Amino acid sequence: MSRPSTFTPPPGARAHRLRTPRGEFAVIEAGTAVKGTVLLVPGFTGSKEDFIALHEPLADAGYRTVAVDGRGQYESPGAKDDEAPYAQAELAKDLLAQAAAVSDGGPLHLVGHSLGGQISRAALLLDASPFASLTLMSSGPAQISAGQQQRLKLLRDALAVMGMEQVWDAIQAMEAPEETETGALDEGLDDRADLRRRWLATSPAQLIATGRQLCAEPDRVADLAAVDLPKHVLSGERDDTWPIPVLDDMAVRLGAHRTVIRDADHSPNTDRPKATADALIAFWDGIDG
Secondary structure, three states: OOOOOOOOOOOOOEEEEEEEOOEEEEEEEEOOOOOEEEEEEOOOOOOHHHHOOOHHHHHHOOEEEEEEOOOOOOOOOOOOOOOHHHOHHHHHHHHHHHHHHHOOOOOEEEEEEOHHHHHHHHHHHHOOOOOOEEEEEOOOOOOOOHHHHHHHHHHHHHHHHOOHHHHHHHHHHHOOHHHHHHOOOOOOOOOOHHHHHHHHHOOHHHHHHHHHHHHHOOOOHHHHHOOOOOEEEEEEOOOOOOOHHHHHHHHHHHOOEEEEEOOOOOOHHHHOHHHHHHHHHHHHHHHHO
């Protein structure tokens, strides 16, 4: 779970509803598209707030940023009991609709974190034409690691018999004591109220369906490599969801630019936002160059 330091949009950013032919999606938008627009797609259990610390540095560099809650994520509506709307192909079509809605005719850069990277890949394989580049942030070539698959199975089993509030309480009870004592998990949040509110607002059907996808995703790197588009693989220097050597190998197979953010784990966007923003800017400016 990504843990943003705040859920309050930075100065100059605005939260609003993005209207598309596939429904409305909650977004946070900032900046002016001097150099282009960036569409930011969050990961499993995440939300648009996971990118909140990237808006200001990207806007200062001339990029308009639009971070989106996907269908059934936090403030975007979605079915609570029906998994069908959360099939990967459906989420990919949602993303293409979002891209069309935010496009202003200039370059549109796509950034997908974790699950969001696999949805971004699926969207791009359906239609790459809207995009100027793809950044896969801590998002691997196929299914997640065996250890993470076990954790997601436990979550799916719990959601089958418990409500979201009960599952949240169980997750909190299982946290490592040292994390609870230091407050490292949610520094700056009001007693985890924001994280809890996000969790309770997320569709359980979305979590079950996308969690299953993460455990069964096939390797589609060869398909993506065949798409003529600049690609970037960015991660922290530690990752227990997709091991770093797996991400390194994927970057080679894609012919992608590779960035490793020091002192960051699975969510460099929240662990080291300034370094992450600098790496994204360098990649996009290099394309323009």
